[in-house]
Amino acid sequence: MALAPINLLLMLKPLSLPALPIAALLLAAMALPAAAQTEPAKAQWYPLQMMVDGKPASFEPPTVAGKLWRLCALLPHGKDHYWWGVAWGLSEEAKRLGVEIGIYDAGGYDKLAMQKQQLRDCYKLKADAYIIAAIAADGLNAEAELLYNNHIPVIDLVNGMSTSKVSSRSLVHFSDMTRAAVAFMLKQPVQGKQTLGWFPGPEGAAWVTDAETGLNTALEGQPFTLYHGGYGMTETFAQADLVRKMVAAHHPDYIIANAVAATVASKYFTDGKRGKTKVISFYSNPQTIALTQEGALQATVTDSPVLQARVAVDLAVRWLDTGNAPKRVSPIIKVLTPENIKDADLEQTLPPANQWMIHQQLSPIDGATARIFRNLRPAPKTE
16 A cells, blocks of 8 residues: 555644642642552563453463564653553563664643654654554544554554554453442442442543443442542642542542542541541552552552553564454453452552653664664573
8 A cells, every 4th residue: 555645644733628638638649658569570471361352361472573673652641650550561561572662651631732743753763563542532543544554553552542443452441440340339338329429530531431431331220329520630639629629519438530539539538537438449550559458448440551561562563573463452350459459460550669650762763772672682492
């Protein structure tokens, strides 16, 4: 197929209460016990049971890439530990396979123009494949379709893109995450009609829409009154403000929330003086893991973001090496509780201790970054 249409990528232009004080909420939410950290990763993390094209299967990634491929990974932001784990997983798997990867974050869910620009920058640097955690479900559809139609692999990571023209997806449905959270909540002893506070995340993000669909479906016919806490960026200040406004008006029996809001809410109700609200996070980060270990959270659901990132790199390399790969790979969703978290493999969810957000640029077209990675790795066994 002719490559001319993809030049459009280069022509696109960027789009020009009696409540705890919010400052205290912010300070409390930022505290992160050391227990939530993990040690450096094991040399080999696979094989693992996952859902592969809709069926349980043992996932085996490539052992080494066939060429020094250049990958471009686009993330929505690097403001919380969830995406730190994703970036770390991307970087580690690229090193293991001996490929180069550029890791870019757009700066927030309101920065679609920046994510588009980062994609164009990668295209100018002749990236061989793209791993995209899209800011909005349809935000990069046009660009992804142009790449896909020109036989450049596109891997849909974590957030979900609404186009069908992607090579593979490494993600879970967030509707399944919230259904798991509701299922756990419904197993708890209840007396009469209950109330539930809900804090989804940024409006318009595909994962938020998906999460709300799962929540509403799971609550059908159940004795719960739902209080919507409002939409907001998954940043501590924004979510703390929403939590403060919610508890000024309601003290729900339960809260199901994004990880940032769940962290804030659990801190708010820790002393028991403001009610006995039980808090569940519908995805996990170091704070929700630590709070679950302490018993301050009833549960935190994990979609294993580090694994999703590793798998995304594996899928990109498989497409580049062989022209074929599974269409969708998903880790098994797990509900972590104070009772079972000690047995969980947290390396699938968290980056190691003291690992911050990774930002790295693709080198110039003839750069040697991937070659350095490969030279540092022992040669594969031939026996």
